[in-house]
Every structure is written in C-alpha cells, then in structure tokens.
Amino acid sequence: MRVVITGAGTINPLGADVPSTLRAMAAGQCAVTSLAIRDQRRLSVQIAASVADFDPSAHFPPERQRLLDRFSQFALVAARQAVQQSGLQLTGRLAAQTGAIIGSAAGGLSTSDDNFRAVYEERKSRVHPFTVPRLMGNAAASQISIDFGLQGPTFAVASACASSNHAIGLAFQMVRAGVAPVMLAGGAEAMLTLGGLKAWEGLRVLAPVACRPFSLDRTGMVLGEGAGVFVLEARDHATARGAPILAEIAxxxxxxxxxxxxxxxxxxxxxxxxxxxxxxxxxxxxxxxxxxxxxxxxxxxxxxxxxxxxxxxxxxxxxxxxxxxxxxxxxxxxxxxxxxxxxxxxxxxxxxxxxxxxxxxxxxxxxxxxxxxxxxxxxxxxxxxxxxxxxxxxxxxx
Amino acid sequence: MSRDVEAEVIGILARQAMLDPFDITNDLSPEDLGMDSLGLVEAIFAIEEAFDISVPFNANVPQGGEFDLSSVGSIVDHVKMLVTARG
The missing domain is CATH 3.40.47.10 (Thiolase/Chalcone synthase)
Structure with a gap:
C-alpha cells in the first residue's frame, strides 16, 4: 500500500498554521527572541523560540482546558488543521480504524513543573486531581483520539529529538501494511518551563545568542516549542475520494x-x-x-x-x-x-x-x-x- | 468569624456543574447536578483548597467511603463537621 500525506497542521514559533510557517521558512525568518518565563532571573539562558501569544481559550472551552497541558493543546491545534485540510469525515468504520501516534520527549512538562513547584516550593499538601491525565506522555495522542472519536491504534512515542519521526514512521508502516487506512501522526513539545530549561542548561549546550547549524561560529542550540501533525492515508483511499495529496512517504x-x-x-x-x-x-x-x-x-x-x-x-x-x-x-x-x-x-x-x-x-x-x-x-x-x-x-x- | 460553609460549598458545586447556585438544593445528588466522577473529584479538591481540610474520599469505594456524597446536603454537613474539627 502506498502512503500519502493528505493533511498537515502546525503551531510553532514561526507560525500558527502551515501556510504562515512555510512562508516564514521560505523567507528565512527567525523566531528566536528573548525568553520571559516565570523566574526568568534564575536562568542563565535568555533566548528561546516560543509560541507567542497563544491563547488556549480561542481553541478550547474552560472545562476542556483543565485536562490539557500546553503540549496537548499544541497537538490538538495542529491535528485539527491537518484533518480539516484532508477533508476526511472521520466517522463510522473509518473512525474505528483510524488512530493517532504522537511523539513527545517530555510530555506534559508544564503540568509536572507547576505541580512539583506547588508541592516542593509552596509546600502545598495536594495538587489538582487532573495532574496525572495532563502530564502523561500519551495525553496528546489520547486527546486527539477523543477530539475526533478515533478508535484505532493510538499511543505516544518517546525518543527525545527523534520522537516525531519515529511516530510518523510507525504510522507510515501501519498504513503501508494495511493495518489502518488513515493515521494521524506527528509530535508535540512544550518544555519552556523553569525546570525544563534548567535541565537543558545543565548539559551546557545552549547558545547564548543564536542557533547557527553547520556554521564554524556555532555556539549551540536554541530551544523551541510547538507541534506538527499530519494525516497519513493509503494512496488508493486518498485518490478514491479526490483528496489533496501533499507528498508521498516512500x-x-x-x-x-x-x-x-x-x-x-x-x-x-x-x-x-x-x-x-x-x-x-x-x-x-x-x-x-x-x-x-x-x-x-x-x-x-x-x-x-x-x-x-x-x-x-x-x-x-x-x-x-x-x-x-x-x-x-x-x-x-x-x-x-x-x-x-x-x-x-x-x-x-x-x-x-x-x-x-x-x-x-x-x-x-x-x-x-x-x-x-x-x-x-x-x-x-x-x-x-x-x-x-x-x-x-x-x-x-x- | 463564622463562615457560611453551606453557601461556599454550594458555590463550589455550582461552578463545577456550571449551574446557578440558586438551582442547587440540598436534596440533589452529584449525578442530578450532571457531575461525572472526574467532576466530583475536582469539586472535592476545590473544597479541600477552600477550607484547608482533607476530605476522606476514595473514588474506588462505592459512595466514596467515609464521606457521604449522596446529596448536596450530606456533603455540606460533612464539610461543616470537618471545618469544625479543624478548629
């Protein structure tokens, strides 16, 4: 079975959707800015590429937000864009077969960070009851399955910086093997928190001013955050319904x-x-x-x-x-x-x-x-x- | 200064159930308010935070164990007891 991409979605430091991201990439724009998180003064790292001006309320009602870590919010925003572009009606038998594989290195780190802070620093004796369902690594994949009613193979992949590619690769193999006609796959990450940044500082690999890949004057990496999700579809399934085909995963x-x-x-x-x-x-x-x-x-x-x-x-x-x-x-x-x-x-x-x-x-x-x-x-x-x-x-x- | 525990508890339950506090009467059960198990756990958390008490609630035990959750009235009574015991 040949496998094609019929939908793409993203929210990342360069843009809040695919078209704006592609234009920014083509124009060589840089989204690295000064970092301003809670307790910024305790950090030596002063730059990052963050998703600026992200308003969860524009995407999720309050009762839904209580169950959504920032990384799950990013994943859902990206998944909704991808499904919309694909034009798929994820209902009935198709919803029963379709799944989601979402990669993330750290999962719901904002939730872990906030709640560990409450326990260790603020000496609180209890944390919010949804702490576990927010922070777990599969939260984003599960939230996507809930959002679209997907009942097929759904799980998270954790392989640090390769998580997305492993997730997309596994979904590709499933569609190619005929296990599922459609899979959602991608990755989500939101680790620009005090604890997350401290962990990266510890490795001494963060650049002070800019990320300069392959350049002689490189000084290291700059952390970012965001998500990308794709609709992977059996080529025959896609062509039969006249779907947009963005690329073939070969x-x-x-x-x-x-x-x-x-x-x-x-x-x-x-x-x-x-x-x-x-x-x-x-x-x-x-x-x-x-x-x-x-x-x-x-x-x-x-x-x-x-x-x-x-x-x-x-x-x-x-x-x-x-x-x-x-x-x-x-x-x-x-x-x-x-x-x-x-x-x-x-x-x-x-x-x-x-x-x-x-x-x-x-x-x-x-x-x-x-x-x-x-x-x-x-x-x-x-x-x-x-x-x-x-x-x-x-x-x-x- | 005595707190109006009843009004505060009903306020918390109303916020959780997204209802008007005036629609919440003592005879109603959490199910009547449209609260599922997660909603109930969240409401108990809010009550614990508001009154600085520990509610002996176990989601695995039918009716929540020691804590009588059968109605708004029973929840209010139990919270009053815990607040008094806390001193």
Missing part, C-alpha cells in the same frame, strides 16, 4: 547507535539514511534535498555532516531550519517535515537561518542566506536523538 528507517547517551555516531546516522533510501527504493543521486537534524551543536553537526557526505557527497542540498524555529525536541521532526513539503511542492529550499561561515568539518552543500530554488522530486528528513536513536523519513512527489 520510506522510513530507524537505527540505534548503541554507543553513547549524548554523543551521536556518524555511522548510526548513515545507516538510518541509507536504510530509508533503500526502503523508498530511491537511488542516492535522486535525493535533491535533506532537511538535516542540524542542531547547531558541534557533536551533531560534525557527525551528521560526515554521514551525509559519505552517502551524497555534495550532491544533495542540505538545510537545517532549527536556526529559524529553534529545537522543538520531540516535535522537531514534524515541524521540519514541512520544509520537505515546501521543497517538493514549491521547489523552495528553506535556508539555514543563522549560518554565517563554512566549517571544514561540514563538507556538504548547505543552503544558507536566502532560500534556493530547485526542482526536488525526493527528499529526506533526519532526526537523531539523544540516546543514539536515529529516524529518517523519505518523501517523494506523488
């Missing part, structure tokens, strides 16, 4: 480095990319664009560049959009898949915002400065997570 592969918790392996990344290309029955020469994981950390940029160079040399154009929207952690792969849709459908390769100077350790063709025009018929989206977990999606024009 292949997916995952691998584990089996080596180190935070230092990535070029070999693991290369194995995942090669396997994704094989799964899609593509020749490496036909891959016109790679949306890199491109975190702007030295460890990632060197390993990923080595892996890309080993397979493609300089033949595939590469960009990382993390300089624009920050690192969305578990949501990153889903939002970054939009850059692949931009490349396939509009022939626009989003630039690597923040990139300033070539790095001899990154011997690949980096799209920088402004967007590049190119006819792209197939592309890859990379995600390489802490814990040494790699997940690569291969998309083609249908």
């Amino acid at each position: 292949g997916f592969a995952m691998s584990a480095d089996g080596a180190h918790m935070v230092l990535p392996s070029a070999i693991g990344a290369e194995r995942a990319m090669r396997a994704a290309i094989d799964d899609a029955t593509l020749a490496p020469g036909s891959v016109g664009y790679i949306n890199a994981h491109g975190t702007g950390t030295q460890a990632n940029d060197f390993a990923e560049s080595a892996a890309i160079a080993a397979i493609f040399g300089r033949r595939a154009a590469v960009s990382s959009t993390k300089g624009a929207h920050g690192h969305l952690i578990g949501a990153s792969g889903a939002v970054e898949l939009l850059a692949c849709l931009l490349a396939l459908n509009e022939g626009i390769l989003a630039p690597t915002v923040g990139w300033r100077m070539p790095d001899p350790n990154c011997p690949i063709d980096i799209v920088a400065g402004t967007a590049r025009r190119a006819v792209v018929t197939s592309c890859l989206s990379n995600a390489f997570a802490f814990g040494g977990l790699n997940a690569v999606l291969a998309l083609v024009n249908p």
Whole structure:
C-alpha cells in the first residue's frame, strides 16, 4: 500500500498554521527572541523560540482546558488543521480504524513543573486531581483520539529529538501494511518551563545568542516549542475520494547507535539514511534535498555532516531550519517535515537561518542566506536523538 | 468569624456543574447536578483548597467511603463537621 500525506497542521514559533510557517521558512525568518518565563532571573539562558501569544481559550472551552497541558493543546491545534485540510469525515468504520501516534520527549512538562513547584516550593499538601491525565506522555495522542472519536491504534512515542519521526514512521508502516487506512501522526513539545530549561542548561549546550547549524561560529542550540501533525492515508483511499495529496512517504528507517547517551555516531546516522533510501527504493543521486537534524551543536553537526557526505557527497542540498524555529525536541521532526513539503511542492529550499561561515568539518552543500530554488522530486528528513536513536523519513512527489 | 460553609460549598458545586447556585438544593445528588466522577473529584479538591481540610474520599469505594456524597446536603454537613474539627 502506498502512503500519502493528505493533511498537515502546525503551531510553532514561526507560525500558527502551515501556510504562515512555510512562508516564514521560505523567507528565512527567525523566531528566536528573548525568553520571559516565570523566574526568568534564575536562568542563565535568555533566548528561546516560543509560541507567542497563544491563547488556549480561542481553541478550547474552560472545562476542556483543565485536562490539557500546553503540549496537548499544541497537538490538538495542529491535528485539527491537518484533518480539516484532508477533508476526511472521520466517522463510522473509518473512525474505528483510524488512530493517532504522537511523539513527545517530555510530555506534559508544564503540568509536572507547576505541580512539583506547588508541592516542593509552596509546600502545598495536594495538587489538582487532573495532574496525572495532563502530564502523561500519551495525553496528546489520547486527546486527539477523543477530539475526533478515533478508535484505532493510538499511543505516544518517546525518543527525545527523534520522537516525531519515529511516530510518523510507525504510522507510515501501519498504513503501508494495511493495518489502518488513515493515521494521524506527528509530535508535540512544550518544555519552556523553569525546570525544563534548567535541565537543558545543565548539559551546557545552549547558545547564548543564536542557533547557527553547520556554521564554524556555532555556539549551540536554541530551544523551541510547538507541534506538527499530519494525516497519513493509503494512496488508493486518498485518490478514491479526490483528496489533496501533499507528498508521498516512500520510506522510513530507524537505527540505534548503541554507543553513547549524548554523543551521536556518524555511522548510526548513515545507516538510518541509507536504510530509508533503500526502503523508498530511491537511488542516492535522486535525493535533491535533506532537511538535516542540524542542531547547531558541534557533536551533531560534525557527525551528521560526515554521514551525509559519505552517502551524497555534495550532491544533495542540505538545510537545517532549527536556526529559524529553534529545537522543538520531540516535535522537531514534524515541524521540519514541512520544509520537505515546501521543497517538493514549491521547489523552495528553506535556508539555514543563522549560518554565517563554512566549517571544514561540514563538507556538504548547505543552503544558507536566502532560500534556493530547485526542482526536488525526493527528499529526506533526519532526526537523531539523544540516546543514539536515529529516524529518517523519505518523501517523494506523488 | 463564622463562615457560611453551606453557601461556599454550594458555590463550589455550582461552578463545577456550571449551574446557578440558586438551582442547587440540598436534596440533589452529584449525578442530578450532571457531575461525572472526574467532576466530583475536582469539586472535592476545590473544597479541600477552600477550607484547608482533607476530605476522606476514595473514588474506588462505592459512595466514596467515609464521606457521604449522596446529596448536596450530606456533603455540606460533612464539610461543616470537618471545618469544625479543624478548629
């Protein structure tokens, strides 16, 4: 069974929907701003890419909000956009078969943070009764299933920064195998909280001013937040109802480095990319664009560049959009898949915002400065997570 | 200063059930107010917060265990008792 994307939705630092996000990516806009959360003065990190001016009340009635952590809110907003674009009527037998797989690294961290603060700092003896259903990692997936009445395979995937790609990849495999005709898949993350930011500060990988992927003057990563959700559909099912087809997912592969918790392996990344290309029955020469994981950390940029160079040399154009929207952690792969849709459908390769100077350790063709025009018929989206977990999606024009 | 426990409890239940406090009478049960089990748990949490008491409620025990939840009146009476015991 061939698998196509018939709907896309997002809310992320660049935009509150897909069209605004694609325009911002194409224009090379940067959504990194000064960070202003509660107890900001206790943080050394002063920048992030946040979803500004998000008003949950515009999307959910008060009684629903009480059960929704910020990451679930993002996931629902994105899922509703994706389903609307797909035009699917998720009722009856189709609703019974359709499920949702949503990746997230930290789940409902705002809820954990707020309630731990209440217990430890404010010495309160009780927390709100919905704390568990809000913070659990599968909350976003379950909320989507409840929102649309989906009764098929529904669960969460946690593989840190590769969570979205694993979620989309698993959903792809299910539709391809005929397990479900339609699946919703993507990722959501909202960890811009005092506790979440402190945890990242501890790793000493955060950039003070900007994220500069593959640039010699890189200083690290910038955290972001948001969600991306896609409707994956069997191609026959989609064409039979005249659905919009945004792209075909032709292949997916995952691998584990089996080596180190935070230092990535070029070999693991290369194995995942090669396997994704094989799964899609593509020749490496036909891959016109790679949306890199491109975190702007030295460890990632060197390993990923080595892996890309080993397979493609300089033949595939590469960009990382993390300089624009920050690192969305578990949501990153889903939002970054939009850059692949931009490349396939509009022939626009989003630039690597923040990139300033070539790095001899990154011997690949980096799209920088402004967007590049190119006819792209197939592309890859990379995600390489802490814990040494790699997940690569291969998309083609249908 | 004596608090109007009854009015406060009814106010909390009304907010939870999204009803007008004037429509809530002592003979009604939580089900009559349209409250499901999660709503009831949330209302008890709000009562505990408002009066700084611990309500002995276990959602696994029929009728909530020691705490008599059969009607608005029984909830008010029990909360009054707990508030008095707290001193």
